[in-house]
Amino acid sequence: MPLLEILEYPDQRLLTVAKPVDTVDDGLRALIDDMAETMYAAPGVGLAATQVDVHIRLVIVDVSETRDQLQVFINPEIVEQEGEQACEEGCLSVPGIYDTVTRAARIRVRALDRNGAPFEIVAEEMLSVCLQHEFDHLEGKVFVDYLSRLKQSRIRNRIEKRARRR
Numbered sequence: 001m002p003l004l005e006i007l008e009y010p011d012q013r014l015l016t017v018a019k020p021v022d023t024v025d026d027g028l029r030a031l032i033d034d035m036a037e038t039m040y041a042a043p044g045v046g047l048a049a050t051q052v053d054v055h056i057r058l059v060i061v062d063v064s065e066t067r068d069q070l071q072v073f074i075n076p077e078i079v080e081q082e083g084e085q086a087c088e089e090g091c092l093s094v095p096g097i098y099d100t101v102t103r104a105a106r107i108r109v110r111a112l113d114r115n116g117a118p119f120e121i122v123a124e125e126m127l128s129v130c131l132q133h134e135f136d137h138l139e140g141k142v143f144v145d146y147l148s149r150l151k152q153s154r155i156r157n158r159i160e161k162r163a164r165r166r
């Protein structure tokens with residue numbers, strides 16, 4: 001199966017707000033499989049459909065060390081959150097840029113799995129960080145949006161310089 005192309009900041013398509021999935025069918029499962037292959041190849045710990053230019057509410061993550069614990073979240077909702085944690089984040093759509101973002105420490109998430117069945121999980125630590133990062137993509141948001149204006153303009157400059165060298 002082909003690897004999907006990952007959109008890179010500041011691509012305007014990353015600003016798109018994703019639409020809810022209305023049917024979980026084989027076509028959607030084929031997209032999930034292609035996204036998983038793309039995420040593992042990158043390599044990344046998560047991928048939102050937004051990043052591959054498909055604007056539906058679908059996210060995959062795998063925070064396991066063994067890279068064999070894929071988790072699929074369709075139409076995810078954070079139904080509870082508490083506490084705060086700061087984590088150094090990166091993003092496949094903002095390659096080579098890392099900075100600290102403060103998010104909720106513990107979240108309860110409701111979503112559909114790859115068979116369309118509803119489930120709920122409580123996430124902490126890396127899974128919590130990663131899910132919040134992915135859910136932001138569905139809202140057209142990337143982690144650099146949390147940084148100061150100065151840091152954002154430095155990041156834009158670095159990306160422009162890099163693009164000129166290519």
Ligand code: GNR
Pocket residue numbers: 043044045046047048051087088089090091092093129130133134137
């Ligand atoms: O691979 C990724 N690593 C990561 C590290 C810290 C916080 C969030 C992430 S998600 C990122 C993959 C990605 O860009 N998903 O949207």
Ligand code: NI
Pocket residue numbers: 090091092093133137
């Ligand atoms: Ni990302």
